[in-house]
Amino acid sequence: MTSTEVDFGADMVPPVPTTKTFEQLVLHPDRATYTQVISALRDRGYITATDLTVVDYLNHPGRSDLPEPVQPERFEVVVSLFDHIRRHRVRIRVQVPAGDPIVASLYDLYPGTEAMEREAWDLFGVVFEGHPDLTRILLPEDWVGHPLRKDEGIGSIPVQFKQAPK
Amino acid sequence: MTVSSDESTTSVTRVSPDSAERVRRRDGSAILRIPDIDTVEAVSLPTGLGTGHQDDERMILNMGPSHPSTHGVLRLLLEMEGETVLRSKPVIGYLHTGMEKTGENLTYLQGPTNVTRMDYASPLFSELAFSLATERLLGIEVPPRAIWIRMLMCELNRISSHLLFQATNGMDLGAVSMMIYGWREREEVLRFFETVTGLRMNHNYIRPGGVAADLHSGWQRDVRSLIDLIPPRLDEYEILLNDQPIFQQRLQGVGVLNPEEALALSATGPILRATGYDWDLRRDEPYLDYEKVEFDVVIGTSGDAFDRFAVRLEEIRQSLRIVEQVLDLMPEGDYRTQDKKVTPPPRGRIDESMEALIHHFKIFTEGFHVPTGEAYEAVESPRGELGCYLVSDGGPKPYRMHIRGPSFINLQTLPHLMHDRLIADAVAIISSVDPIMGEVDR
Numbered sequence: 001m002t003s004t005e006v007d008f009g010a011d012m013v014p015p016v017p018t019t020k021t022f023e024q025l026v027l028h029p030d031r032a033t034y035t036q037v038i039s040a041l042r043d044r045g046y047i048t049a050t051d052l053t054v055v056d057y058l059n060h061p062g063r064s065d066l067p068e069p070v071q072p073e074r075f076e077v078v079v080s081l082f083d084h085i086r087r088h089r090v091r092i093r094v095q096v097p098a099g100d101p102i103v104a105s106l107y108d109l110y111p112g113t114e115a116m117e118r119e120a121w122d123l124f125g126v127v128f129e130g131h132p133d134l135t136r137i138l139l140p141e142d143w144v145g146h147p148l149r150k151d152e153g154i155g156s157i158p159v160q161f162k163q164a165p166k
Numbered sequence: 167m168t169v170s171s172d173e174s175t176t177s178v179t180r181v182s183p184d185s186a187e188r189v190r191r192r193d194g195s196a197i198l199r200i201p202d203i204d205t206v207e208a209v210s211l212p213t214g215l216g217t218g219h220q221d222d223e224r225m226i227l228n229m230g231p232s233h234p235s236t237h238g239v240l241r242l243l244l245e246m247e248g249e250t251v252l253r254s255k256p257v258i259g260y261l262h263t264g265m266e267k268t269g270e271n272l273t274y275l276q277g278p279t280n281v282t283r284m285d286y287a288s289p290l291f292s293e294l295a296f297s298l299a300t301e302r303l304l305g306i307e308v309p310p311r312a313i314w315i316r317m318l319m320c321e322l323n324r325i326s327s328h329l330l331f332q333a334t335n336g337m338d339l340g341a342v343s344m345m346i347y348g349w350r351e352r353e354e355v356l357r358f359f360e361t362v363t364g365l366r367m368n369h370n371y372i373r374p375g376g377v378a379a380d381l382h383s384g385w386q387r388d389v390r391s392l393i394d395l396i397p398p399r400l401d402e403y404e405i406l407l408n409d410q411p412i413f414q415q416r417l418q419g420v421g422v423l424n425p426e427e428a429l430a431l432s433a434t435g436p437i438l439r440a441t442g443y444d445w446d447l448r449r450d451e452p453y454l455d456y457e458k459v460e461f462d463v464v465i466g467t468s469g470d471a472f473d474r475f476a477v478r479l480e481e482i483r484q485s486l487r488i489v490e491q492v493l494d495l496m497p498e499g500d501y502r503t504q505d506k507k508v509t510p511p512p513r514g515r516i517d518e519s520m521e522a523l524i525h526h527f528k529i530f531t532e533g534f535h536v537p538t539g540e541a542y543e544a545v546e547s548p549r550g551e552l553g554c555y556l557v558s559d560g561g562p563k564p565y566r567m568h569i570r571g572p573s574f575i576n577l578q579t580l581p582h583l584m585h586d587r588l589i590a591d592a593v594a595i596i597s598s599v600d601p602i603m604g605e606v607d608r
Contacts, residue, residue: 022302022541048429051542051553051570060559064538078555080542080570084429087450091542112432115578123266133199138259138607141201148267 017067026091028070034094035104038079042109046081046090049110052117053078054124058098058150074098075126079106079113096126105131123148196585198226198245198253224252227589231260235338235593238603242580242592249588254581258574261607269567273533274300275508277564279370281554284569285605286367288327290319291547292569292605293372295554298453298543300374303536303558306508309500310455312376317454318389318492319362319371320545321485325396326355327548328478328485331600332403335475338597339416344406351399358388375509376502386493393490400482408476417472421583421595424469431582432575435550436477437599441469447546459491471598478548478600508534533562549573549600571605 016037017028029037055076057063063072073095081090096103105128106113117128118137125146128134136143145152230241239260245253269280281296282289294316301308333348356366361382363369371378407413423433425443438445446463448456464480466473502509510529511522536558544553550572557566576599583595 021539024542049432050434050544050551051555051568053555053568053570055540055557055566055568060557060565061538065540078540080553080555084445084450089451089542110432111430112575112578115574116432119574133197135201136259138262140259147264154267154271 017070019065019067021065021091024089024091026065026093028067028093028095030070031094031096031103034092035106035109038081038092038106039109041081041090041092045083045085047084048082049079049106049113049116050082050089051078051080052106052113052120054096054120054126054148056124056148056150070095075101075124077103077120077126101125102127102129104129105134107131122146125149196253196581198243198255198581200243200255229592231257235596237334237596237601240577240596240601240603240606242596244584244589244592246589249590251584251587251589251592254584254592256577256580258577258603258606261603263607265608266567266569269564271563273562274374274536274564275529275533277567278373279368281567281569282368282370283604284571284608285547285549285552285573285602287330287602288323288548289368290316290323290372291545291552292554293370294320295543295545295547295552295569296556296567297372297374298545299541299554299556300536302541302543303539303556304374304505304508304534305537306375306503306505308376308503310497311380311499312501312503313454314492314496315377315381315501316372317456317459318381318489318496319359319377320454321488321492322355322358322389322392324485324548325392325482325489326352326359328482329355331478331548332475335597335600336407338593339413341407341410341413344403347399347403347406351396354392354395358392361385361388373502375505376500380501389489389493393486393493396486397483400479403479414472416591416594417475417598418470419468420471420587420591421474421598422468422470423579423583427582428469428579431578433550433579434572435546435548435576436474436481437550437576437579439464440466440473440477442467447544447551451544453543453545458495459488461485461488471594474598474600481548535560535562536564544570547572549602549605550576569605569608571608573601573603573605574608577601577606 019026019028027037055078056074057072057076058074066072075096075098077094077096079092094103103126105117107130115137117131118134120126121128121134122136122138123146135141224245224247227244227246229244230236231239241257243255243257244251265280265284269277272280277296278293281292284292329348329352333345336344336348359369360366363371363378423437423441425441428438428441428443442465444463444465449463461484464477464484466477510526515522516526538558538560540557542553542555544551551570552572553570555568556564559565580595580599584592
């Protein structure tokens with residue numbers, strides 16, 4: 001990775017806790033400053049949002065990589081941004097509580113996140129406020145539930161073979 | 167079309183943040199955002215969706231999911247006025263089988279069998295992204311020979327995938343002989359894959375720690391015959407397609423995207439490069455040993471369907487260049503890591519040592535444990551940035567496995583490309599975006 005050493009977290013207002021995992025910079029803003037931080041990053045040259053996904057930490061034994069004062073919550077929205085000029089990737093991890101799984105949409109900043117946020121809502125039930133069309137994308141429109149949540153079991157449909165011995 | 171050369175001279179265009187604003191402004195007129203159930207009613211209404219005037223001729227046309235030009239099961243809702251497409255909505259999910267959930271229930275060693283089925287036209291890239299992310303979490307080094315085998319196989323896979331594109335793109339535009347030719351050459355590459363991996367597709371060849379098996383003796387001869395076979399055929403394609411007026415008229419100026427829009431829509435791969443934006447992860451965020459081989463990043467000038475076609479055609483030549491260098495530079499040595507944690511003991515040891523037998527058994531039943539953490543690794547697949555985000559809880563199975571499928575993201579460009587174009591162009595545009603539905607739906 002040809003990244004120049006940059007630490008954005010500290011000089012942002014308010015400062016954002018940062019960590020490094022395997023040479024990649026990770027920012028941990030809270031929900032209130034989430035869009036503000038991403039908008040600041042975009043102005044600094046992170047012109048494309050490569051990825052957006054959610055992780056459900058319900059059964060996870062505990063994350064040790066969260067910096068002070070970030071409180072772990074059940075859901076975590078993970079966004080990858082890329083600065084093509086400095087060739088630098090940054091990851092943003094936001095904690096989203098289970099009781100109120102709402103986070104602001106990035107659609108206004110990066111229109112390309114539209115499908116990713118729809119997918120995240122479809123599979124995890126995290127609501128992206130301000131999204132133009134937050135509907136199911138991979139599952140049928142009348143589907144109930146969000147299957148990538150950890151408390152959604154993996155279903156199995158028993159197959160009945162006519163000739164099977166009883 | 168131009169070819170940009172080495173790293174020192176590359177420049178990435180600075181993109182103004184207003185591009186998102188411009189894309190959004192067009193969104194309303196390009197993207198159809200209505201649920202399925204409403205379209206049923208809208209189709210049956212004589213006045214259609216529009217403003218309610220009696221002379222409003224708008225209607226909703228449903229295209230697919232089983233339509234020959236949609237490459238599988240892509241369904242499109244098109245809002246038409248006469249023959250012009252106004253707004254459109256890609257409806258996906260027909261191949262959704264919950265592969266990310268499946269990935270949470272397979273060990274890291276079984277993982278590649280799952281991800282390889284996502285992008286079935288270039289399966290090795292998904293395996294590679296998954297393996298790189300796992301290796302990152304494990305903190306293991308892969309021996310040089312494994313790295314170079316991976317590069318060889320991936321570049322050949324890029325060739326086979328782009329050949330498939332040439333075939334289907336030709337078929338969609340009515341150049342049916344091209345379909346046969348593209349398929350014919352692709353089959354030669356797949357034959358090599360079959361010799362090396364045992365399978366034509368869904369190889370499960372690239373695994374955490376290296377590759378599944380060493381190259382067979384005489385692989386150089388087989389690769390050499392591919393290098394000799396394909397370039398003259400590419401010249402034939404150019405005679406058949408590039409200079410043909412019908413082909414040009416069907417593609418030139420159709421589905422134009424500029425670099426700012428492509429970036430705002432997170433598009434990657436040949437779609438982004440065809441707009442003239444010089445970006446390739448192999449060169450700009452080198453993984454494996456791509457910095458040790460010479461190749462050019464192919465970029466287009468106008469960002470239309472013709473450029474996307476031409477970029478892919480030229481990328482086959484560049485991949486052949488890489489393959490040729492790999493042929494000369496392939497190091498000797500192990501084809502997988504000798505780290506006892508992830509690699510089972512050799513067969514001979516199992517007969518003499520009880521511990522080796524237990525160890526072997528544990529690796530294949532329980533799997534190896536991966537330290538807690540998260541990692542994102544991306545590779546340049548034939549369709550763009552293919553990323554794998556892995557979260558580990560310290561167990562033998564990924565806690566969360568997410569694949570950033572380039573086809574899924576690139577599909578968002580469709581409504582923008584088709585807006586205000588004729589319906590006949592829609593077919594050419596879908597084809598030029600080259601989505602693989604297995605990866606879109608996952």
